[in-house]
Amino acid sequence: FIDLLCAVPLQQIYGCPLGGIGGGTITRGWRGEFCRWQLNPGIYHYETVIANQFTVCLRCKGQTVYQQVLSVERPSTLQGWNWGYCGHYAFYHALYPRAWMVYELPGQNVVLTCRQVSPVIPHDYKDSSLPVGVFIWEVENGKDEDVDVSIMFSLQNGTGTKEDRSGGHWNEPFAFEKDSEQVAGVLLHHCTHVNPFTLAISTREKAGTGVTHLTAFNPTGWGREVWQDLLQDGRLDSPAGKSSLTEKGEVTAAAVCASCRVPARGHRTLELALAWDMPRVYFGSKEKLHLRRYTRFFGSGGDAAPALSHHALTHYEEWERKIEAWQKPILENSQLPSWYKSALFNELYFVTDGGTIWVELPPDCHAEDLQGPAGAGLSHLLPVLREYGRFAYLEGQEYRMYNTYDVHFYASFALVMLWPKLQISLQYDIAVTVVNEDVQPRQYLMCGQTAQVKLKNVVPHDIGDPGDEPWQRVNAYLMHDTADWKDLNLKFVLQVYRDYYLTRDSLYLRDMWPVCQAVMESELKFDMDNDGLIENGGFADQTYDAWVVNGASAYCGGLWLAAVCVMCKMAEVLRDAEIQQKYTDILSKGKEAFERMLWNGKYYNYDSSGSDTSSSIMSDQCAGQWFLGACGLDQGEFEVFPKSHVVSALKTIFEKNVMSFAGGTMGAVNGMRPDGVPDTSSVQSNEVWIGVVYALAATMIQEGLVEEGFRTAEGCYRTVWERLGMAFQTPEAYQEKKVYCSLAYMRPLSIWSMQLALERRASRAPAPVQSPQVPIHP
Numbered sequence: 001f002i003d004l005l006c007a008v009p010l011q012q013i014y015g016c017p018l019g020g021i022g023g024g025t026i027t028r029g030w031r032g033e034f035c036r037w038q039l040n041p042g043i044y045h046y047e048t049v050i051a052n053q054f055t056v057c058l059r060c061k062g063q064t065v066y067q068q069v070l071s072v073e074r075p076s077t078l079q080g081w082n083w084g085y086c087g088h089y090a091f092y093h094a095l096y097p098r099a100w101m102v103y104e105l106p107g108q109n110v111v112l113t114c115r116q117v118s119p120v121i122p123h124d125y126k127d128s129s130l131p132v133g134v135f136i137w138e139v140e141n142g143k144d145e146d147v148d149v150s151i152m153f154s155l156q157n158g159t160g161t162k163e164d165r166s167g168g169h170w171n172e173p174f175a176f177e178k179d180s181e182q183v184a185g186v187l188l189h190h191c192t193h194v195n196p197f198t199l200a201i202s203t204r205e206k207a208g209t210g211v212t213h214l215t216a217f218n219p220t221g222w223g224r225e226v227w228q229d230l231l232q233d234g235r236l237d238s239p240a241g242k243s244s245l246t247e248k249g250e251v252t253a254a255a256v257c258a259s260c261r262v263p264a265r266g267h268r269t270l271e272l273a274l275a276w277d278m279p280r281v282y283f284g285s286k287e288k289l290h291l292r293r294y295t296r297f298f299g300s301g302g303d304a305a306p307a308l309s310h311h312a313l314t315h316y317e318e319w320e321r322k323i324e325a326w327q328k329p330i331l332e333n334s335q336l337p338s339w340y341k342s343a344l345f346n347e348l349y350f351v352t353d354g355g356t357i358w359v360e361l362p363p364d365c366h367a368e369d370l371q372g373p374a375g376a377g378l379s380h381l382l383p384v385l386r387e388y389g390r391f392a393y394l395e396g397q398e399y400r401m402y403n404t405y406d407v408h409f410y411a412s413f414a415l416v417m418l419w420p421k422l423q424i425s426l427q428y429d430i431a432v433t434v435v436n437e438d439v440q441p442r443q444y445l446m447c448g449q450t451a452q453v454k455l456k457n458v459v460p461h462d463i464g465d466p467g468d469e470p471w472q473r474v475n476a477y478l479m480h481d482t483a484d485w486k487d488l489n490l491k492f493v494l495q496v497y498r499d500y501y502l503t504r505d506s507l508y509l510r511d512m513w514p515v516c517q518a519v520m521e522s523e524l525k526f527d528m529d530n531d532g533l534i535e536n537g538g539f540a541d542q543t544y545d546a547w548v549v550n551g552a553s554a555y556c557g558g559l560w561l562a563a564v565c566v567m568c569k570m571a572e573v574l575r576d577a578e579i580q581q582k583y584t585d586i587l588s589k590g591k592e593a594f595e596r597m598l599w600n601g602k603y604y605n606y607d608s609s610g611s612d613t614s615s616s617i618m619s620d621q622c623a624g625q626w627f628l629g630a631c632g633l634d635q636g637e638f639e640v641f642p643k644s645h646v647v648s649a650l651k652t653i654f655e656k657n658v659m660s661f662a663g664g665t666m667g668a669v670n671g672m673r674p675d676g677v678p679d680t681s682s683v684q685s686n687e688v689w690i691g692v693v694y695a696l697a698a699t700m701i702q703e704g705l706v707e708e709g710f711r712t713a714e715g716c717y718r719t720v721w722e723r724l725g726m727a728f729q730t731p732e733a734y735q736e737k738k739v740y741c742s743l744a745y746m747r748p749l750s751i752w753s754m755q756l757a758l759e760r761r762a763s764r765a766p767a768p769v770q771s772p773q774v775p776i777h778p
């Protein structure tokens with residue numbers, strides 16, 4: 001699940017991915033290439049498929065005057081095509097889930113703008129699940145004469161793997177009409193043994209638009225027949241009938257072409273779409289069949305590609321209206337810097353391109369099938385999973401574990417703010433695993449000891465590996481025995497209350513309450529000296545899984561106190577006086593112990609072990625306060641950490657971990673020694689974790705250190721998206737020089753907690769006279 005010896009090489013090529021949530025994704029590069037593929041759930045391969053291109057043909061007075069592949073490549077295949085578009089005349093912009101490619105066709109006085117749209121729409125649980133992308137080509141004719149413009153979309157049958165040559169694949173033209181709207185194109189049936197799928201390229205037929213196609217061509221040859229076909233009249237041959245099946249070793253491709261006449265100095269639009277239909281999926285173990293979410297709307301027969309294409313081409317305008325209504329208040333807020341707007345929306349790529357899978361619950365599934373013999377008594381488990389399905393995303397494209405929970409803690413803000421039902425569904429899945437166990441023994445890599453895979457009444461590290469059977473077999477991670485981790489249980493309790501606070505879903509709260517009590521009981525065992533504060537175990541027993549912590553600690557101790565606080569609050573809401581009293585007593589003892597053992601007058605020490613690095617300044621030391629602030633539990637009777645201490649700690653972090661590291665330009669290093677030198681006692685103390693930095697920035701904003709928060713987060717954004725060329729693959733970590741770790745990672749979705757903090761501040765501040773406000777989240 002992690003290939004330690006063979007990391008994915010860094011390619012600075014990625015752009016906005018295509019596709020909705022959980023149906024697979026196809027990433028396009030910023031040069032327009034189709035280069036990152038995730039159709040088999042959670043499994044990535046990184047291959048630019050050269051036949052997948054848009055080609056433009058311009059004709060004036062019945063003569064072709066210009067025909068060009070819109071690609072800067074000069075590949076060794078399809079050499080009969082006109083490649084090598086000059087990049088000087090092309091521009092790329094991305095604001096997820098949309099991207100724009102502008103081509104100022106050299107010498108033609110024609111400008112093409114391709115707008116790429118995917119159905120990723122907050123609070124939408126239907127269209128957001130669709131495996132489609134739309135390309136809207138705006139053609140501006142600056143000439144004094146009419147131009148006939150054709151856009152040809154060519155696509156290989158497959159994803160660029162050796163499967164493309166396995167034989168038995170075939171293509172066929174199609175047309176689909178509904179509500180007097182017709183789309184037409186080509187279906188490319190990819191007939192693999194496991195997880196077969198159909199790709200569809202199509203265009204919308206409307207008055208003034210010509211639609212032609214080529215059912216099959218060889219993408220490994222010179223491609224002259226395709227080129228000449230288009231060159232001749234700006235149209236493709238459009239043969240009827242199916243192609244033959246490919247032979248073993250043979251690859252096939254297809255093309256669809258949309259054409260229109262653009263009047264002199266006029267403007268026209270051509271609409272093309274890509275859909276992929278892989279409705280029934282197996283994970284690596286091939287034990288269980290899963291139906292993707294979209295099958296509830298489009299069926300699971302494997303014949304949905306025409307209807308998906310039709311739906312995409314007839315609904316993208318509505319999607320764009322909704323996307324604009326969501327993004328506009330943030331984009332138009334002149335108080336927010338541009339980099340933040342880019343970071344906030346573009347980091348969201350990981351919700352779809354995080355190996356994401358969204359499946360239906362089988363109709364014959366009973367609560368007992370899910371809860372196991374222990375039975376969690378989760379009364380709304382079944383209704384929630386039936387209505388909203390099951391959702392999982394990877395810890396990282398390189399760390400192949402679903403819903404890694406210590407990391408999801410950070411990323412969950414994006415989900416709960418934009419698709420709260422998916423967060424609730426994910427939490428139900430975690431609750432189910434809490435009450436279950438897996439007694440299989442195994443050896444843990446870091447300590448060499450053997451222990452069972454999953455203990456009862458503890459939160460798992462992850463819900464499994466897509467290369468195996470996720471949900472069924474949890475805890476793919478075997479570096480440490482995470483039953484002894486100190487943060488996982490607390491992160492569950494904190495999320496439960498945060499979710500309740502934001503959604504007001506009291507059925508959820510009631511269902512989760514016994515589970516919270518169970519995991520807190522397990523956690524109480526870590527308070528060995530009964531002072532109301534848990535202790536770490538002298539190994540890396542939390543999300544910083546290579547950074548040893550011993551005794552009371554700022555990170556886990558702080559999370560513990562925050563979790564105890566929300567236990568009191570939940571008990572109050574649920575009128576459970578006994579539990580409320582129990583945790584109120586623990587909280588008052590624990591607060592005293594925390595301050596006594598860790599507060600040093602400026603910040604909270606890393607841990608209380610008295611080791612050489614105990615006094616290190618941890619950038620994440622206020623994680624507990626971050627969550628309490630997000631739940632409105634950071635003041636008055638619920639104040640856990642003295643305000644003055646929090647502010648002093650944050651100012652120290654800003655001065656030391658941010659400003660004394662890389663000149664303040666790279667965010668906050670995880671661990672800094674008080675003398676301003678990074679803590680190199682472990683790999684991870686000397687790293688910057690982008691997701692932690694965004695969470696830290698949110699905490700600063702919550703505490704009124706708004707400028708410091710933005711300065712801190714800006715360092716990470718500029719480093720990743722501008723300096724290192726890691727757009728749409730934000731890693732878990734980097735060091736000041738040379739080293740980075742785990743490309744395309746879950747944690748940076750925590751940037752949405754900055755947005756929550758801003759919205760919270762705006763809702764508290766008096767309305768300004770003129771300048772626009774940060775919007776208030778619904």
Ligand SMILES: C[C@H](CCC(=O)O)[C@H]1CC[C@H]2[C@@H]3CC[C@@H]4C[C@H](O[C@@H]5O[C@H](CO)[C@@H](O)[C@H](O)[C@H]5O)CC[C@]4(C)[C@H]3CC[C@]12C
Nearest residue numbers: 002004395399404406407477479542543544545546683732
């Ligand atoms: C074995 C090495 C030395 C141990 C020692 O002598 O003390 C380890 C040192 C560094 C380790 C690697 C660190 C990065 C990866 C971490 C990954 O775990 C996931 O990462 C998240 C933190 O980034 C964590 O929050 C999440 O829960 C984890 O799933 C495991 C693989 C690592 C490559 C890790 C491997 C061991 C070391 C090389």
